[in-house]
Amino acid sequence: MKVEAVETALVAPSEVTPRHALWLSNLDLAVPKTHTPLVYYYPKPAPSDGGAAEEEEAGSFFEPARLREALARALVPFYPLAGRLAVGPGGRIEIDCTGEGALFVVARADFTGDEVFRDFEPSPEARRLLVPFAESGDPPCVLAMVQVTFLRCGGVAVGTGMHHVTMDGAGAFQFIRTWTGLARGEAPSASPFHDRTLLRARSPPHVPFEHPVYSPSYLNGAPRPFVTRVYAVPPKLLADIKARCAPGASTYCAVTAHLWRAMCVARSLPAESDTRLRVPANIRQRLRPPLPATYFGNAIVRDLVTVKVGDVLSQPLGFVAERIKRAVSRVDDAFVRSVVDYLELESEEGSQAARGQFMPESDLWVVSWLGMPIYDADFGWGRPGFVAPAQMFGSGTAYVTQGPEKDDPVNVLFALEPEYLQCFDKAFYGE
Template identity: 35%
Template sequence: MAKFAITIKSSTIVKPSAQTWTGRMSLSELDMTGAISHVDTLYFYAKPTVPQNDAVLVDRLRHALSQTLVPFYPLAGRLDPIGGGRLELDCNAMGVEFIVAEAETVSLEALGVGDLARSRGTKFQPLVPEVNYALPMKEWPLLLVQLTKLGCGGMCLCFNMSHIPADGLSGLHFLNEWARVARGEGIGTMPFHDRKVLRAGEPPLGRQPSFDPAEFQRPPVMLPDVGCTDDNGNGAGGPSDEITVARLKLSKTKLLLLKEMANKGNPNRPYSTYETLTAHTWRCACKARKLKPNQPTAVGVYVDVRRRLNPPLPDAYLGDAVFGVKAISLSGDLVNEPLGFAAETIREAVEKVDGEFLSSAVEYLKHQPDLTKFQDSHEVDGVRDDGEHHEEPFYGMPNLVVSSWLRLPLLGLDFGFGKEVYMDTTFDFDGDATLSHSQDGDGSVVLAICFRSDHVDEFERLFYDDIIV
């Protein structure tokens, strides 16, 4: 649908309801590298079956938020740059921005909520609370919430959270606890704040780590003139850069067939749903983009390291415990070899991330005079202390990023007015993808992928037609 207008009714700052610890919290190298901007998640709710007073509903959400911020106090703080791309978390209880808005001309149906129709990646953008990145970083809220009342009586709750103090699992832990408090149930699991396992704030050990810096190299770019056989010669920046989000549902039966394809000749340890589907997506993308056989290509994978550390971190750890790795191959190898080749390439990239690898990576980052070049953001201007701009990793053509939502507690977020009918996010760039369980509860999986519009038809055809056992 076309862009729609919203009306901001109020914007308030919600602070913790009781006194919390104040002071500066050291951040780990994992907090300060990788994704450093805000990440949005949108939850859509049908019109409540029992009529609710809007003012009462908003007050209940705000009150529950203020209570939940007491144990989750870092999210009410602010970031403070300390030089060299490094940051500290100022736990100062400055609070969370809570916006109430209306979109009277828009309904859940008009938004296409719940359907699998193609759309622009920014179709939900008016529902996302904006971060004013022009302000000094010390003034950015780490969490912004926007409750938008729709013309049909339904609602959208959007949470725009900084990836620095909380990764996806941490953020969802917070949201689920907030929902529990709003329902009158109280906090179920307290967050774990100790970053000592990741040596947050500690100086380097004094010895150079045995870490391969190639792990942090930028992903491949299109080879000049030879990387793509597309008739119009377009590379990553050609005239057909308009992007489309396709949501492709794969039934449980088709998923089992795809796993059978991937596991031919691999009797020992079958590939997981993520390994199989990401491998299939990678191969189909190479074909749809018409990459030449000698074109290097990467798929970015985010690895939850909580249980890979020694000692491990609990699931309730509040922080960024994700490490990004790249599986790299030649397009020709991915296309010509069996599906298991791509799956094994992905597995090898992930399995090297163990306790020793992470310890070495953290030590390597501690030795770096400036972390800016290790930071990814689509909104925040990357300027080093010396005034130079840094080039961020480019995960568009010929590359992909496939984020797994398969193990995240995404669904069933009930603040007291029922569970969501749909959840989603906005998408940023060609090749940005997520894997999640279908909200139908039928065992199917949905790939949501942002793809160049001139490639998406062929990608969708291949995604289904290439499942042949």
């Protein structure tokens, strides 16, 4: 498969924007210094009898100039994305709001949408084809990259690479909704809130909780070869999984408990050993006072759930789901402030930069996109038919997502070592 770039440009904000250094919080600095690659697939619209006007509209399907102009306008309220990563006083990373612009690429592919998206699997190859690549995520790198790829079938893939220090998933979809709304000719939605000092550490720092998930020793596992598969959880299977949990168990807790059990089976983990689940919690509404609804940055705190493998396998599924629920529920204002202060002390000791990126084989990390507006990305030619990460970054990581329609299956994108796949498939689907 080949992709040829036919246009590459920097798109600057359409108006003059503030020029200053933007301070980054400890939660911003605790994420990997990489660009997060996402891909949106838009199938070619079905032909109809709409006449000449509709044919003209079809001829302008994903007109690059329209997307480029809307991007320039979106970068006015989201002006940090037009800046560059920089090193500020004391060596602390910050965003230099220079207004230089986001990278915008138009490309043509020699393959069809079905060849890639019918059974899409995130991979380095998918990222190479569909998302711009930055050699490094270190300063002074570009922060926002977009590629619009016209496929041989007439469909379009839009790949985005946004630097993780600039935003979390909620922030990414906030930006996409603004960009797509402007492309449809709508007025900009609510302005993003950029002041990240709301998450500044206390003086002196106070750490009443333990935070092993942020320990420099936690993510120092060895990289292992892995492949990513998409596992559909159709409504009947989802209902069965939730029925085995307590009434009111969330889809995330129930599906993650089921996934955790299948992983322990597939990897043949010793029953007496510990297995740990890394869970993320959106803190926007958990702080007192809450963060502004449009807070643009990283507002995710992580925690670890530690359980004996034997308990994951032998206890009722509801036991595991309840442990997950308890971990997510305990993330309140006091816990978040403790995390921020812990990271402050860790950075002062110089250990934060030494953290690796790979979990031990006994562990699992599950990110939820449930309830996020990932399919509200309509540039004016319809909603995407598929949205997913273009690449995963380590074995044992998973995303739980919902399809474009409410009756669609929940999907689990899971990265696992190839030798465990067959056993995992059987365990996940109850064979």
